[in-house]
Amino acid sequence: xxxxxxxxxxxxxxxxxxxxxxxxxxxxxxxxxxxxxxxxxxxxxxxxxxxxxxxxxxxxxxxxxxxxxxxxxxxxxxxxxxxxxxxxxxxxxxxxxxxxxxxxxxxxxxxxxxxxxxxxxxxxxxxxxxxxxxxxxxxxxxxxxxxxxxxxxxxxxxxxxxxxxxxxxxxxxxxxxxxxxxxxxxxxxxxxxxxxxxxxxxxxxxxxxxxxxxxxxxxxxxxxxxxxxxxxxxxxxxxxx
Amino acid sequence: xxxxxxxxxxxxxxxxxxxxxxxxxxxxxxxxxxxxxxxxxxxxxxxxxxxxxxxxxxxxxxxxxxxxxxxxxxxxxxxxxxxxxxxxxxxxxxxxxxxxxxxxxxxxxxxxxxxxxxxxxxxxxxxxxxxxxxxxxxxxxxxxxxxxxxxxxxxxxxxxxxxxxxxxxxxxxxxxxxxxxxxxxxxxxxxxxxxxxxxxxxxxxxxxxxxxxxxxxxxxxxxxxxxxxxxxxxxxxxxxxxxxxxxxxxxxxxxxxxxxxxxxxxxxxxxxxxxxxxxxxxxxxxxxxxxxxxxxxxxxxxxxxxxxxxxxxxxxxxxxxxxxxxxxxxxxxxxxxxxxxxxxxxxxxxxxxxxxxxxxxxxxxxxxxxxxxxxxxxxxxxxxxxxxxxxxxxxxxxxxxxxxxxxxxxxxxxxxxxxxxxxxxxxxxxxxxxxxxxxxxxxxxxxxxxxxxxxxxxxxxxxxxxxxx
Numbered sequence: 018x019x020x021x022x023x024x025x026x027x028x029x030x031x032x033x034x035x036x037x038x039x040x041x042x043x044x045x046x047x048x049x050x051x052x053x054x055x056x057x058x059x060x061x062x063x064x065x066x067x068x069x070x071x072x073x074x075x076x077x078x079x080x081x082x083x084x085x086x087x088x089x090x091x092x093x094x095x096x097x098x099x100x101x102x103x104x105x106x107x108x109x110x111x112x113x114x115x116x117x118x119x120x121x122x123x124x125x126x127x128x129x130x131x132x133x134x135x136x137x138x139x140x141x142x143x144x145x146x147x148x149x150x151x152x153x154x155x156x157x158x159x160x161x162x163x164x165x166x167x168x169x170x171x172x173x174x175x176x177x178x179x180x181x182x183x184x185x186x187x188x189x190x191x192x193x194x195x196x197x198x199x200x201x202x203x204x205x206x207x208x209x210x211x212x213x214x215x216x217x218x219x220x221x222x223x224x225x226x227x228x229x230x231x232x233x234x235x236x237x238x239x240x241x242x243x244x245x246x247x248x249x250x251x252x253x254x255x256x257x258x
Numbered sequence: 259x260x261x262x263x264x265x266x267x268x269x270x271x272x273x274x275x276x277x278x279x280x281x282x283x284x285x286x287x288x289x290x291x292x293x294x295x296x297x298x299x300x301x302x303x304x305x306x307x308x309x310x311x312x313x314x315x316x317x318x319x320x321x322x323x324x325x326x327x328x329x330x331x332x333x334x335x336x337x338x339x340x341x342x343x344x345x346x347x348x349x350x351x352x353x354x355x356x357x358x359x360x361x362x363x364x365x366x367x368x369x370x371x372x373x374x375x376x377x378x379x380x381x382x383x384x385x386x387x388x389x390x391x392x393x394x395x396x397x398x399x400x401x402x403x404x405x406x407x408x409x410x411x412x413x414x415x416x417x418x419x420x421x422x423x424x425x426x427x428x429x430x431x432x433x434x435x436x437x438x439x440x441x442x443x444x445x446x447x448x449x450x451x452x453x454x455x456x457x458x459x460x461x462x463x464x465x466x467x468x469x470x471x472x473x474x475x476x477x478x479x480x481x482x483x484x485x486x487x488x489x490x491x492x493x494x495x496x497x498x499x500x501x502x503x504x505x506x507x508x509x510x511x512x513x514x515x516x517x518x519x520x521x522x523x524x525x526x527x528x529x530x531x532x533x534x535x536x537x538x539x540x541x542x543x544x545x546x547x548x549x550x551x552x553x554x555x556x557x558x559x560x561x562x563x564x565x566x567x568x569x570x571x572x573x574x575x576x577x578x579x580x581x582x583x584x585x586x587x588x589x590x591x592x593x594x595x596x597x598x599x600x601x602x603x604x605x606x607x608x609x610x611x612x613x614x615x616x617x618x619x620x621x622x623x624x625x626x627x628x629x630x631x632x633x634x635x636x637x638x639x640x641x642x643x644x645x646x647x648x649x650x651x652x653x654x655x656x657x658x659x660x661x662x663x664x665x666x667x668x669x670x671x672x673x674x675x676x677x678x679x680x681x682x683x684x685x686x687x688x689x690x691x692x693x694x695x696x697x698x699x700x701x702x703x704x705x706x707x708x709x710x711x712x713x714x715x716x717x718x719x720x721x722x723x724x725x726x727x
Binding site: 072074096097100101103104105106107108109110111112113114115116124125127128129154167180 | 261263266267273274277278416417422423424425426427
């Protein structure tokens with residue numbers, strides 16, 4: 018019963034500051050299995066810092082308080098245990114151009130000492146990468162295709178929590194739509210997904226909850242599709258919604 | 259068999275470099291350059307060795323073929339000695355080309371080669387000859403920079419560093435994998451060179467210890483460069499800034515500091531040119547005693563003491579040839595003065611080297627050069643040890659001839675006397691041997707300490723910046 022209710026990701030009273038600058042101020046967030054949460058925020062709002070804290074890679078010169086737990090393991094105190102449940106997809110798809118999709122996935126899984134829990138080809142199919150491209154060097158791929166490789170890696174790793182940093186940036190509408198569908202697939206497979214994004218429309222399409230990071234604080238937001246006007250979005254990003 | 263993440267990282271870096279083509283091309287050029295230098299150095303060494311052998315044999319033959327003659331003529335006929343060269347000097351000929359390897363020994367002269375070691379001991383003066391030692395000292399780091407400057411910056415730009423770090427790959431494993439990927443191919447080259455050289459030097463004096471010392475120094479030096487490449491690549495966000503930073507390090511470590519240190523030490527402790535040293539020696543000699551001057555106080559005292567010792571009043575009544583005794587005393591005085599001059603010269607050289615050693619930490623390239631020269635027996639200390647042996651041989655030989663002059667030649671018929679050639683064959687001509695490695699102990703210890711510090715410096719830098727993605 019306890020395990021069922023236990024959040025997959027739990028951020029409690031997380032504050033991060035430099036000498037004269039507060040980046041995150043008592044941030045709280047819980048994310049459960051099969052849930053997609055989007056974190057919105059303007060440039061410089063602290064979205065990347067929040068992601069770095071979740072990854073346990075916050076700048077060591079910063080003053081950090083609070084805790085981040087993934088599947089009940091503290092990122093700060095048991096980073097290896099916590100990261101074992103995590104798959105992270107950076108804004109720029111991080112694949113080696115000289116390796117093929119299959120080689121990239123196999124390499125990253127081996128680096129992480131991860132056994133191939135799922136068939137890589139299944140994961141690539143699931144991620145929607147055309148089979149004819151599987152053995153081509155990734156330097157010939159589009160950004161959308163590289164995103165799919167990263168997502169296939171997350172699927173192959175069978176991570177419980179998927180962190181996506183600006184997944185839609187630089188994608189055309191078709192690729193954005195495909196990616197949104199993939200995120201929903203992950204959700205339906207029971208994965209928890211945290212997406213940091215600027216793209217409110219996409220976030221509304223795949224998220225169960227929207228949150229806004231403004232002035233160092235993370236607050237839930239609720240927007241109706243019908244009220245999505247430019248002025249409303251500006252107000253939202255200024256934390257006035 | 260499952261590979262560790264560090265090894266996987268290393269293999270992947272090799273694949274990346276292979277795929278990029280240019281690094282492979284650079285490595286091939288380096289190998290070709292090394293091969294050319296090895297052939298050129300071997301040819302150069304053979305030239306030296308051939309000259310040494312020919313001159314030694316010819317000198318012995320000429321010496322022993324001398325006819326019956328006056329011993330003083332023999333002392334000016336002279337004798338050549340060749341500086342023994344270690345076969346390892348095929349890698350690093352050191353100051354051999356500046357100091358020469360043959361010395362002409364004759365009466366009343368100290369014919370040591372006059373040179374300026376602190377200046378010549380640094381690389382910049384040796385551009386024309388490419389040696390395998392120079393490949394390791396200069397070209398290997400330069401090629402390494404061109405091959406590896408993007409090793410981490412490229413991962414940063416491609417996002418793979420952040421990805422790996424975000425997915426739990428410890429920074430030290432990434433750095434170690436990258437370091438191994440750069441170091442292992444170069445270490446294999448160094449090892450291959452050492453193995454080839456081992457066959458070449460097998461059976462020579464202290465072959466293993468000399469080669470091991472050289473290999474240790476080269477490995478530390480290249481390991482340090484690989485660490486520096488990884489550290490600077492990690493600390494930069496852009497490829498060109500990392501490349502420029504590394505090139506700046508190379509220019510400072512390999513060109514500016516060694517040349518600058520040599521010049522500064524020469525300015526601080528100048529050595530006298532040969533003609534000036536000889537001029538000062540002549541002045542000193544005249545002040546001590548002039549055997550050609552009948553009124554010279556030293557030789558007047560020498561003569562009166564001699565007469566008193568033999569209980570006679572005239573030199574004609576002496577049972578020995580006074581001219582021979584005069585030659586002996588003259589040679590003794592000349593030698594004292596010339597050795598003093600040589601000691602002053604060596605003192606200045608020692609001061610120059612001490613100044614360089616004091617600042618050696620600025621340039622691990624220079625530290626490696628000192629170590630390579632010491633290992634191959636071609637550094638200043640080995641050269642001075644040779645000069646001392648040669649001078650000792652000269653003095654013993656000349657005084658032997660003066661003894662013959664004193665005992666075998668009658669004074670009244672001095673100029674017309676010919677002494678049997680058998681005496682030249684029995685003359686003391688001790689073999690000159692290569693000094694043991696111990697003579698360069700200070701240079702070796704200092705260089706190894708500098709090279710160890712050279713490893714620590716980029717390690718510290720790396721430990722400070724590794725947490726940055």
